[in-house]
Amino acid sequence: MQIFYFHTPAEMPQSLHPSAAAVIDVLRATTTIAWALHNGAEAVQAFADLNDLHTAAAAWPKSSRLLIGERGGEKLEGFDLGNSPVAVVPQIVAGKRLFMSTTNGTRALNRVRDVPLLLTSSLPNREAVVQRLHQHKPETLAIVGSGWEGSYSLEDSLAAGALVYRLVELDSTLNVLTNDEAKAALALWQQWMHDPESCLRAATHGQRLIRLGNHDADFRCCANIDRLSTVPTQGEPGVLKSA
Structure with a gap:
């Protein structure tokens, strides 16, 4: 297995066609997705464009849908929920499409929606994702960080490093860290692995969330390593379900 890590989706070259991809946005989208599906959401359908989201949602029964999202860390106007993993509790999301x-x-x-095996990863479901990848043994794995508006994010690299660390630990003979970004992410995790929450708080986006208000519960949730067995997996373009 060749492992690449890209800090942002734009850094992934068009010439690379990986057999599997793991998308990371640890603060907070991929953590929220994992918890929503764990708590019974029917699916999470992801959109880069808000107009596309509203068009698709309008075709879904109102009683069976929720609009969830943020811009700049704050809930979008008119949406049911923001982007907090502690808000997607069973009594709100069970049976709903988000x-x-x-x-x-x-x-x-959206950048990797055509990859044959597309998963989302976070610290809480790290081990579950590792086991799924180990089961499938893809020839090439692209770990794609979300970054912040096109730039590097510390917290996504931390979570990428956590994923790489466990993959190599599980079977070092199958894994080759192909680019320097993957090696750097691994080193970052080795530095912070005993206190990931402090790393999340120190990150620029962590500081942004702190300025927006009290997000202590979100930080604790996002840093809770290997807590979930849920592996959000794309079955049809943009639609993630627990598999």
């Missing part, structure tokens, strides 16, 4: 758009994470998903 139509989701975020500043960064849904754009990353």
Whole structure:
């Protein structure tokens, strides 16, 4: 397995056609997706474009849908929920399809939506994603960070490093870290692995969330390593279900 890590979706070259991709937006989209599906959401349908989201949502029964999303870390006007993993509780999301758009994470998903095996990864479902990848043994894995508006994000690299660390630990003979970004992410995780929440808080986006208000519960949730067995998996373009 050749492992590439890209800080942002734009950094992934058009010439690369990986057999699997794991998208990361640890603060907070991929954490929220994992928890929503764990708590019984029927699916999470991701959109980079808000007009596309509203068109698709309008075709879905109102009683069976929720609009979920943010821009700049704050809930979108008229949406049911923002982008908090602690808000997608069973009594709200069970049986519902979540139509989701975020500043960064849904754009990353859109970039790799044609990859044969597309998963989303976060710290809480890291081990479950590793086991799924180990089962499928893709020839090439692209780990795609969401970044922040096209630039590097510390927290996504931390989560990428956590994924790489466990993949190599599970079977070092099958894994080759192909680019320097993957090696750097691994080193970052090795530095912060005993206190990932502090890394999330120190990151630029972590600081942004702190300025917006009290997000202590979100930080704890997003840093809770290997908590979930849910692997959000794309079955049809843009639609993620627990598989």
